[in-house]
Amino acid sequence: MTVAAALAVHPGLTLAPADPAGERALVERLVEWCGHYTPWAAVSEPVEGVAGGGLWLDISGCAHLFGGEEGLLGHLLERLERLGFAARAAAADTPGAAWAWARFGAGMRERLAGLSPGGQRDALASLPVAALRLGPAIAAGLAGLGLKRVGDLYAMPASALGPRFGREVLLRLDQALGLVAEPISPRRPPAPHRLHLAFAEPIARPEDVAEAVRRQLMLLCRRLEQERLGVRRLEVAVFRVDGSWRELAIGTGRANRDPTHLMRLLAEPLSTLDAGFGIEMMRLSASELAPLAIEQGDWDSGAVKAEEADLPRLLDGLGNRLGFRRVVRFAPQPSHQPEEAVRRLPAGAAPPAAVSWPAGRRPLRLFARPEPVEVVAPVPDAPPVMFRWRAHTHRVVRADGAERIAGEWWRRDAPARDHPERDYYVVEDEQGGRFWLFRLGLYGAAPPPRWFIHGVFP
Amino acid sequence: MPTSLSIDRLRAEIAALEGSGHDAVAGTCPLGVPELDGALPWGGLPLGCLHEIAPVSRSGGVEDGRGIEEGGVEDGAVLGFTASLLGRLGGRRPVLWVAARDDLYAPGLTALGLDPARLLVVRPGPAAQVLWALEEAVRCPALGGVAGEVWNLDFTAARRLHLAARSSGVPVLLLNRGQPCGPAMTRWRVGPDPSVAPPGEGVGPWRWRVELVRCRGRGVGEDGVVSAWMVEWDDETRGFRVAAPAGHRPPMPAPRSRRGLRAAG
Incomplete structure (x- = not known):
């Protein structure tokens, strides 16, 4: 049916271009999914003139786990339906008969009866010859001779069919009836390394x-x-x-x-x-x-390549002995919070291309946890004149500031959510020691401000 | 004069044996400061050998052990000097820092000319691992330079590092907080100095007092140092310059103990 004809019948039709590769990939994923019914599952190759993809499952020895063949088919169809597939399933003695019954059988969830070859023969007899996985050309040729049902072929001598239609008709018929073995080659998982x-x-x-x-x-x-x-x-x-x-x-x-x-x-x-x-x-x-x-080295760059290879060798050596977490490089991270402006990457990672580091004077050491200091500072906001840290008293001679760094209020998990802003000062004591102090909170506000040291300058 | 000639020859021979002569050096890296480069017989920092950089404690001498455990983080000046030297070494090649504390801050290093894109950091661990990592790194010719923070490096370990550096040509900066180690080609002592800025301007450019305490091929002056300078960091040129020769500074007032501090807040 052409698209125009289809649209004439049903104008509201949704059109989508055919995607054979995508469909194939989907069917292959379904094969993997079928692995919990049987390890022996494969894609059945599409036959011209017959719509829909197909799967083959060899359920020998597996059916009893799902309450017999009926139970397994029911389980399979139910779950496929839940995944959004319209599916038919049939179980038979041979792959060919199962294929035929699933596509041309009289009704859903039909199980081809008869484990004896005779039963199979009778069941298939009423199906059209296309059920034997023959292309439309052969099916039409057979129909031209009046051979429309599979049962019509039973009486035909091989010498009459062979020369006219080639081996295929006889082969497919024998495969469906179980006279010729047709193994299913399962899709194997990729071999582990x-x-x-x-x-x-x-x-x-x-x-x-x-x-x-x-x-x-x-x-x-x-x-x-x-x-x-x-x-x-x-x-x-x-x-x-x-x-x-x-x-x-x-x-x-x-x-x-x-x-x-x-x-x-x-x-x-x-x-x-x-x-x-x-x-x-x-x-x-x-x-x-x-x-x-695959890397192709230049014919004259052996020495250069050797030197380039030295670095990964060093990093792997260090990483294996010390742990890869201990060999790092720094990369910027977009954040105003000084402690979050840098992140550590594994040393083997490629250095970030465009690097922009925060502007302004930043310390050389930034303490992971700011340390509290006792401070003498004029209120309400001025740099301290003196602070005491780690049992040393520092008299501040020079100071720069304040640089106000506000908390990242737009982030739900921001660490300083309760104390939204810090006023940073660069201070220098009388001996030239330079430190980064900040005041958390404001004078006159409900929690009194506290002072911390966050880093040291060169 | 035959005597001076033979002494010169002897000196050259000794230098060749020790590996400190001009020929033995794998190359030099100029510091970009004429005064400092002029004081080094190689015209710059020689590559492929050890250089020691030690902090000056607050009292003026070399820091003692207690200082490192308690106040070892107040080493901004010596850390800054090391970082700026490391930034100059090796061109675009990566450099490696074996750190003693896990708080090196990349934006601060960038400001001292050490590009974090080139920098690989080994985070702190047991002393034996630090030494092993240093030696492993020094043997890697792909690196432009290696810096390591060590504490009381023994002579054998230092010698091993020195030999590894000589064979690979990678310079090593040892931020040594302990006793001086033997085989270093140069030994520096760096301490902070109050910055100079017009009143009311706040903190001026970083100032350090840099002393070249020991240098192969140079004698030590009567004050126990080869040379000393007051250097100032220049943010524009990303390099330091000599602000004043050291020694013309009035002696620093000793810090008085302050009791009865009234805590703010």
Whole structure:
């Protein structure tokens, strides 16, 4: 039916362009979803002239978990309906018969009767020949000969059909009737990036262990290169002859698949690995992966590349020993609150491109928690003339201020919501020590103002 | 004269052995201040070796151990000097700071010419890890410079750092709050000084008293320092300049103890 014809019948029709790739992706996701009925699920390839996508589930040995085949189909259809799909389902002895019954069977939730080949034969007999997954051209050709029902084909000799329509008609008929096996190839989950290595004799020498890890790593890295992936976290598990096992892990700041680099990171944990009475099996798994494009080095830039590689090597070395949280770089964060204007990024992260740091004099050290100070200051608002901090009395000689930094009232979680504004002063004592003090609150207001020191200047 | 000739030759040989001669230096980084550069025999800060920077305590001497535990955060001047030196080192290459406290503030570092986009920071941890991290960083030729805050570095550790720096060419700034360590090429002492500004102007540009206490190839003067300057930070040029040679300053009044402070508020 053309769009114009359809609109003539029903003017309010919603039109959407066909999206075969999107539909295909959706069906593939549904296959994954079917994994809780059976691990053996696959997409049934679309046949020309038959609308709708399809799934095949091999439910041998699974149906009893859902109360038999009827129960499983009911469960499946109910949940598909809840997901918004209009679906039909059929269960049969062969994929071909199930396909035919689900599409051309007489009614919803119909289960093709008869586990014996004879029952299947009778049930299929009344269906149109298109139910055999034949294209419209073959179906029309068969109809031209008066063969409209599947049952009409039963009596036809193979020698009469074969030369006219090729092997397909006979094959599909035999597949539907179970005379030719038709296996379903399940959609396999992507193989995990995991390698096992079992040793004929247990190994214990550290050099042997390292060599075994190195070889595994080479294999893994070669595979990662084909898949354009890099390792973020790598785990090595060793299984010892006495049944105990040990695991060690390394991380990288950026995705990496250079076996030399990874091996260097592994060297330290491997050196402390206790082989016990010997290791009989080893497992290397890349538990965290990230995309990593293939890099093509210039033919004359070997030295430069080597130097560029030094930095990630250093950062990974530091990160693995000290913890990646301890190797950082600073990045600005849009906030007026001094303590929130900076955030720490992992050192491996790319430095932010456009950097704008807050203007104004800012201290070199900013205390995570401002420390309270005792202050002598003229009221109502003037810099202090003297303050006492950490058992030292500082007489203020010079002072700058006040710089008023208001609380971020638009943020619900702002820390200083109760004390909305701070008046900051840069003060210098008589010896040249320079400090950043602030007054929280105002004189004459309900909670009396308090003074804090927030940082030191150069 | 044969004697002076042979002494010169001996000096050159010793310098070559010690690795402090002109040839042994992996390069220099000018400080941009003619007076300071002139005082260094290399015409700038030599790369690939150790430089020590120590704080001057409030009483004028080197800080004692107590100072670090209690008031160790009042080290803005020496921290600022270290940051400004680190900012000059290494061009656009990244630099690494092994910190002793977790409160370095990036906007303040930017103002001293140390671009946070270049700066990698190792947050504080046990002393052994600090040393290990320093040594690991010094061995990495991709870095433009390394700064580390240490406390009583022993001679062996310092020597290891020095050798690592020589082989990689990465300069190391040790913000050393303890005893001086042996192999450093230069040793500086930095303390704050009251800023100078017209009355009523508030706090003027940062002023530090910078003393070059020790420098390979230079003798020590009778006051125990090689040279001393009063330097002032210039926000316009993002560099410091010598405000006055040190020593012409009237002695500072000793801080009187103040009892019976009336707390404000």
